[in-house]
Amino acid sequence: MVRSDDPGLQVERTTLAWIRTSMAFAVVSLLLIRTGRPETIVVAMVLTLTGLAASIGLSLVQRARHRGRVTDFNHSDPVHGFRAVGVATGLTLLLVLAALWCVWL
Amino acid sequence: MVPSWERKLLSEGEAPDPRFTLANERTFLAWIRTSLGLVAGGIGADAFLTDVPDLERELLSSLLLLMGGVLAVAAYRRWWAGERAMRSNQPLPLLGLVGLIGYGVGLAALVLIGTVLLR
Numbered sequence: 001m002v003r004s005d006d007p008g009l010q011v012e013r014t015t016l017a018w019i020r021t022s023m024a025f026a027v028v029s030l031l032l033i034r035t036g037r038p039e040t041i042v043v044a045m046v047l048t049l050t051g052l053a054a055s056i057g058l059s060l061v062q063r064a065r066h067r068g069r070v071t072d073f074n075h076s077d078p079v080h081g082f083r084a085v086g087v088a089t090g091l092t093l094l095l096v097l098a099a100l101w102c103v104w105l
Numbered sequence: 106m107v108p109s110w111e112r113k114l115l116s117e118g119e120a121p122d123p124r125f126t127l128a129n130e131r132t133f134l135a136w137i138r139t140s141l142g143l144v145a146g147g148i149g150a151d152a153f154l155t156d157v158p159d160l161e162r163e164l165l166s167s168l169l170l171l172m173g174g175v176l177a178v179a180a181y182r183r184w185w186a187g188e189r190a191m192r193s194n195q196p197l198p199l200l201g202l203v204g205l206i207g208y209g210v211g212l213a214a215l216v217l218i219g220t221v222l223l224r
Binding site: 006008010011013014017018020021024025027028031032034035072073076077078079082085086088089092093095096097099100102103104 | 120121123124126127128130131133134135137138140141142144145147148149151152153163166167170171173174177178180181184188
């Protein structure tokens with residue numbers, strides 16, 4: 001069993017922040033359905049399901065790497081995983097584009 | 106395996122205390138959630154202001170959505186700048202967009218209130 005040597009539980013709080021962000025992403029993705037006009041509802045639903053899948057994937061990835069980050073932290077190793085930051089930014093921008101598409105078409 | 110771009114970032118300066126890296130990441134996530142809030146507002150404006158003329162509703166919605174997009178990019182730049190500053194023991198840069206986003210959200214709220222009251 002991996003124990004955390006961090007009295008401030010920094011890694012745990014960061015993982016929770018990722019999961020909260022994923023949940024927010026899922027909720028906003030669900031809202032996309034409300035923008036669907038009769039002629040675009042199918043696309044809106046596909047975009048919503050894609051957003052939900054992305055948010056689930058993001059949560060699972062963060063949950064999976066939590067243990068490794070705790071180990072890195074215990075050894076005072078640098079914390080890696082910067083790619084996730086880029087992915088989160090990219091997903092948010094894709095959501096913005098999807099919403100703009102739904103609003104204007 | 107550390108990606109090449111990450112190795113390039115890590116080759117400059119010294120790795121900061123992991124606590125600071127994690128705090129920087131959490132700050133980035135807080136900004137992303139703020140961005141998602143604006144996106145939710147944009148979608149909500151389009152979905153629920155059904156009595157407002159189409160063009161006005163779409164413009165208001167687009168403004169909120171674009172602000173959300175700008176904020177997401179700003180959050181990424183802020184995170185990147187913070188990471189680099191910490192590695193070279195430089196002061197953390199200020200995020201110039203804070204004021205713009207604050208005034209932007211305030212303006213959007215006023216427009217929304219006006220739209221609801223005048224419809």
